[in-house]
Amino acid sequence: MSVFDGLKFRRASSPIHRLDPRAKFFYVIILFVIAVMFYQLLPLIILFLIQIPFVLLAGVQREWIRSMKGASFLATMIFVFNFGFNYLYTEYPRFPPSASLIEYSLAMTFRFIVLVESFSMFFLTTSPDLLGLALEQSHVPYEFCFAFTTAVRFVPVLAEEAQTIMDAQKSRGLELEKGNFLKRIRNYIPILIPLIVSAIRRSLELAEAMESRAWGASENRTNLYVLKLRKDDVALVAIAIGMLALAVYVWLYIKIPLLTTLIPR
Amino acid sequence: MALIEAKNLTYTYPGATKQSIQDVSITIEKGDFVILTGPSGCGKTTLCRCFNGLIPHFYSGKLEGNLNVANLKVADSKIHELAKHVGFVFQNPENQLFALSVEKDVAFGLENFGMPRDEMRKRVNWALQTADIENLRERAPHELSGGQQQRVAIASVLAMQPEVMVLDEPTSFLDPLGALKIFQVINELNKKLGITVVLVEHRLDLASKYANHVIVMDEGKIVLDGEPRSVFNSEEARLIGVGIPKATRLYQILKDDNGIRLSKAPVNSEEAAQLLREVLMRDRS
Amino acid sequence: MIEVKDMHFKYPSGVEALRGVTLTIPNGDFVAVMGQNGAGKTTLVKHFNGLLKPTKGDVLIDGVNTRDVSIAKLARNVGFVFQNPDHQLFCETVEEEVAFALRNFGFEKDIISKRVTWALNLLALTQYRQTSPFMLSGGERKRVALASVLAWDPKIVILDEPTIGQDHQQKEKLRQFIIQLREQKKTIVIVTHDVEFVAECNPRVVLMTEGKIVADGNADKILTDRDVVAKASIVPPQIAQIFMQLADLGLPTNVIDVYEARKILLDFMEAHNS
Numbered sequence: 082m083s084v085f086d087g088l089k090f091r092r093a094s095s096p097i098h099r100l101d102p103r104a105k106f107f108y109v110i111i112l113f114v115i116a117v118m119f120y121q122l123l124p125l126i127i128l129f130l131i132q133i134p135f136v137l138l139a140g141v142q143r144e145w146i147r148s149m150k151g152a153s154f155l156a157t158m159i160f161v162f163n164f165g166f167n168y169l170y171t172e173y174p175r176f177p178p179s180a181s182l183i184e185y186s187l188a189m190t191f192r193f194i195v196l197v198e199s200f201s202m203f204f205l206t207t208s209p210d211l212l213g214l215a216l217e218q219s220h221v222p223y224e225f226c227f228a229f230t231t232a233v234r235f236v237p238v239l240a241e242e243a244q245t246i247m248d249a250q251k252s253r254g255l256e257l258e259k260g261n262f263l264k265r266i267r268n269y270i271p272i273l274i275p276l277i278v279s280a281i282r283r284s285l286e287l288a289e290a291m292e293s294r295a296w297g298a299s300e301n302r303t304n305l306y307v308l309k310l311r312k313d314d315v316a317l318v319a320i321a322i323g324m325l326a327l328a329v330y331v332w333l334y335i336k337i338p339l340l341t342t343l344i345p346r
Numbered sequence: 347m348a349l350i351e352a353k354n355l356t357y358t359y360p361g362a363t364k365q366s367i368q369d370v371s372i373t374i375e376k377g378d379f380v381i382l383t384g385p386s387g388c389g390k391t392t393l394c395r396c397f398n399g400l401i402p403h404f405y406s407g408k409l410e411g412n413l414n415v416a417n418l419k420v421a422d423s424k425i426h427e428l429a430k431h432v433g434f435v436f437q438n439p440e441n442q443l444f445a446l447s448v449e450k451d452v453a454f455g456l457e458n459f460g461m462p463r464d465e466m467r468k469r470v471n472w473a474l475q476t477a478d479i480e481n482l483r484e485r486a487p488h489e490l491s492g493g494q495q496q497r498v499a500i501a502s503v504l505a506m507q508p509e510v511m512v513l514d515e516p517t518s519f520l521d522p523l524g525a526l527k528i529f530q531v532i533n534e535l536n537k538k539l540g541i542t543v544v545l546v547e548h549r550l551d552l553a554s555k556y557a558n559h560v561i562v563m564d565e566g567k568i569v570l571d572g573e574p575r576s577v578f579n580s581e582e583a584r585l586i587g588v589g590i591p592k593a594t595r596l597y598q599i600l601k602d603d604n605g606i607r608l609s610k611a612p613v614n615s616e617e618a619a620q621l622l623r624e625v626l627m628r629d630r631s
Numbered sequence: 632m633i634e635v636k637d638m639h640f641k642y643p644s645g646v647e648a649l650r651g652v653t654l655t656i657p658n659g660d661f662v663a664v665m666g667q668n669g670a671g672k673t674t675l676v677k678h679f680n681g682l683l684k685p686t687k688g689d690v691l692i693d694g695v696n697t698r699d700v701s702i703a704k705l706a707r708n709v710g711f712v713f714q715n716p717d718h719q720l721f722c723e724t725v726e727e728e729v730a731f732a733l734r735n736f737g738f739e740k741d742i743i744s745k746r747v748t749w750a751l752n753l754l755a756l757t758q759y760r761q762t763s764p765f766m767l768s769g770g771e772r773k774r775v776a777l778a779s780v781l782a783w784d785p786k787i788v789i790l791d792e793p794t795i796g797q798d799h800q801q802k803e804k805l806r807q808f809i810i811q812l813r814e815q816k817k818t819i820v821i822v823t824h825d826v827e828f829v830a831e832c833n834p835r836v837v838l839m840t841e842g843k844i845v846a847d848g849n850a851d852k853i854l855t856d857r858d859v860v861a862k863a864s865i866v867p868p869q870i871a872q873i874f875m876q877l878a879d880l881g882l883p884t885n886v887i888d889v890y891e892a893r894k895i896l897l898d899f900m901e902a903h904n905s
Contacts, residue, residue: 210446231444237488238440242718248682249718252711253779254703254735271731274721278765282717283441290442292404293434294502298426299460305453305470307463386770386798437796491668518796521668521824522866548798551827551869589799592827592869592889599893606896615869619876626880626899 090208096313097139097206102215104314105203111321112199115328121337122188124328128195132202141205148201152194160190184339209233211308218308231287239280246275349510349542350374350397354411357392357401366392368566370411376509379536379543379556381574384563385587390546393563394512397544398432399425416509429455433503435513439495443487448479448498451487455506469505476539477501477531493524500531510542511535517549529553551591554578555614562588579611593618632657633679633787633818638688640674648674650842651688658786661809661819663829663850666839667864672822675839676789679820680709692787707736710785714792716776720764725756728764729779736783750782770801787818794825802828826854830868830887838863855885 097105116128136145164186168178213230217223250271251257257268331337355370367389374380382390395401402409403425413420416431436442445451452473456466474480477497487495496516503511513532517525533556535541547553554560560577562570564586570577577583578590579598593612600606606625612618633656640649648671656662664672677683678690681702690697692705713719722728729750733743751757754774759767764775773793780788794802802825809819809832823829829836829850836853838846840863846853853859855871867875868887878884882899886892 208446210450213446227444230446234444234446234487245713245715246718248677249711249713251682251702252680252706252713253719253732254706254783256701256703256735271721275718278720279717286436286438286441287444289400289404290434290436291444292400292425293398293429294455295426295429295458295506298429298458301460303457303460303463303466305450305457305463305466384798385800387768493668515796522826523667523864526866552866587798587800587803589802593873595889596870596873596892599889600896605893606900615872615876618869618873622873622877622896623880626877626896626903 090204090206093140093206095139095206097135097202098208099313100206100317101308101310101314102207102211103219103308104310104317105207106215108317108321109199109203111325113196115325116192116195118328118332119337120185120188122184122191122340123337124331125188125191125195129191129198132195132198136202139202139206141202144205145198145201148197148205149194152197156190156194159193160186163189181339210306214304214306214308217304223302235283239276242279243272243276246272246279249275348373348414349376349378349416350544351414352393352396352411353413355393355396355413356410357396358407359392359405360407365566367396367563370563370566370568372561372568372571374510374542374544374559376542377536377540378559379533380545380559380561381550381553381557382544382546382561382563383548383550383588384569387565388563389566390563391514392566394434394514394544394546396420397510397512398434399423399428400434426458429506429508430459431509433506433508433511435496435499435503435511435516437515437518439492439499439519440487442499443495443502446486447483448485448487448490448501449474449483451498452502452505454502459506469507473501473505476504476535491524492519493521493527496520496524496528497531500528500535504535504541508541510544512544512546514546515548516545517547517552522552525549525552529556532556548589550578550589551614554591555616562586574613575611578613597621632691632693633820634689634691635675635678636689636691638678638685638690640678640683641686648842649685652839652842652844654837654844654847656818656820658818659813659816661813661832661834662821662837663832663834664820664822664837664839665824665826665829665863665865668824670839670863671842672839673791674842676711676791676820676822679705679787679789680711681705682711703735706732706785707783708785709787709789710780710783711789712777712780712791712793714795716772719776719779720772723763724761725751725759725764725767725775725778726761728775729782732779732783738783746782746784750778753781754778769796773797781812785817787820788812790819790821792823793821794823794828806832824865826866826868830854830870833888838865840864851885851887854887 112128116125119125136142164183167182167186172178172182210230213226216226216229255268255271260268352370352372355367356365357367358365370393382393384390392401395405396409396413397415399420402421409421415428418428418431420428443451445454449470452470453466456469474483477500479494479497479501482490482494482498487498490498517528520528529552532543532545536543545553554574557574560570560572560574561568562577562583569582569586570580578594583590591613593615596618597608597611600608608621608625610621612621635652635654638649638652641647652675664676666672674683678685678697679692681697681700684698692709697705720728722731726747729747730743733746738746751760754777756774756778759771764772767775793805797805812819833850836848836850837844838853838859845862846859854867857875860867870889870892871887874882874884874886883895886895
């Protein structure tokens, strides 16, 4: 699933990778807020373009493009529904639809794209263990942080196990590609049940191992690693706040033209 | 001073009709390298779970009899208290590693104890070196081979500096070379660091040369308890169906019908070769 | 008959697991594919029922190229018992579990019933017919998995690491069972790194290392050859180790069986006493 590729962490050593996840998350949230503030196309396109240098700096272009491709289907749907309903509701039966309506639907689509873009960047450049650490230092209860990192750690293991189970059942004559829609769903039962049973057994074994390594021994759990905000992180936070300030100013005082009015006739 | 002392230990899992261990009484001294073996279902794993308190605290059910480990009464001590003294390495390498890097996994127990960061760093470095996995420090557990994963598990337990290490069939999923490497690491821990080892194993051919104490269980009861040589050579071991080392088996069948009699029952191939050499050379000259 | 012709296999991730394997297993043979973990043993046998298809070269089962046929069709003649039975078990009763493959292959209802009874009987599981497979012990679950594969009576049976986690008696039962299957003229392929078990069965051994076959011959020849053993990083059986250390006395070195060892030693003593 190509859209998920855009969310998988890619190990590398760019300046973006080294940023504190908390600073990066703050930046992403600010982007989200700004994106929601505007319904005009022009600022949203600017927001989209601002991110591209970050993508290049992090060296994650290939995966990022994949996530954009994955999002394109949903983006098209958003445009179609947005445009469709608004047209039917406001302008129908007048034809052709007004340029401002098209521009508005495009803007909504771009808002979605900006969000996918920024979250994708976040996950591509933040390793899950740093993410878990950031959660811990943000005072999220340790049980949740642990559940998060352990889940991520076991994703490749479960994926491999699912493949093995499929192989085992195919070896018994199970044909996953055949049959009508209902039959195909039923064919996945011999895959799901062993997977679920195995997951339950695995959790039991994990719990045993956790207890044996003194889980819950101390109220004040320490950590081998520690996240410290550095200059780059402070710079990113400052940039984010600057962007927000600028956005608020524009939103309050400046009338944003429709793109269509800017195009010379 | 006995490090582990069990008296009349009896336990039934909740909902089970049969007792998993019955009237078990054993003594394990400090520095022992114990091999615990027996047919599947004999109660070895159940007994091991008692040593670190998983039974009765994690598994509930009723534990009768008395068990003291490192001067702590198991029934009255919490699992995390016992974890300071008893380390447990499980059979499946994958399901006892939680973190996304080897280093973090080794530190897990220490983090739970609330140890200060600098001290943790030192312990982690020491454990990685002792288990010979320094070069794997930053790797993710899923990228490692089974043998490497087990060494990480051993290092994680070692970091907590327990007096006893219990290993439940740690080499099941490993090939013979991987298994040998694990036994060598465990042996070093036992001989150089004085850690008492309780190893549950079926592959006696590979493990027997390191042990000084063998306990055989069958149907929940202790059937044999003593020196490797006498246990492997005993009639009961054969009757129960324990897979004794081939070297010992050779000794037994050579004796039959006034065949060749070696001066003692060997437990590994080097001993067997040496004893055979003595007999064969003696008769030559 | 299984024919592997200069086969190469590369995983989608780019790892080259098999690098030019050529092998023929005639009908009725008993072969142990051995080698370190990662040598390519399981990857090789997964080609025999079509789970994997070669990236170069060919695999033919009874003259049929595995690329031309579906896995389900190949499975009809090639039964694959996976290492972990829990990767298969999903039914409410042992009976249904054993009948699963038979249903997939389109057997008639009454034949399915007969075959299930036969398979359960063969593996001493009759009393568990209506039991849930999840309630059984580890060893019993392994037998259910085996029964579910034997039920459709495949000509070729592949066992992937059948001795892992098994105690001595269970391995002995397995060994006897393989002998039974051989009497039924089945071709048996086991993937294993358990040298002692192989020493007791004494089959043909195909030794692999790093995706290539480095030796192919009888167990007593392969497992006692010092160079081969070192190349494949395996540990020779204990009896072989003993005789290797006594080679300078003029004793033969290709001994892997305890009883044969006894005979050789006694003959040696007699020869040197008189």
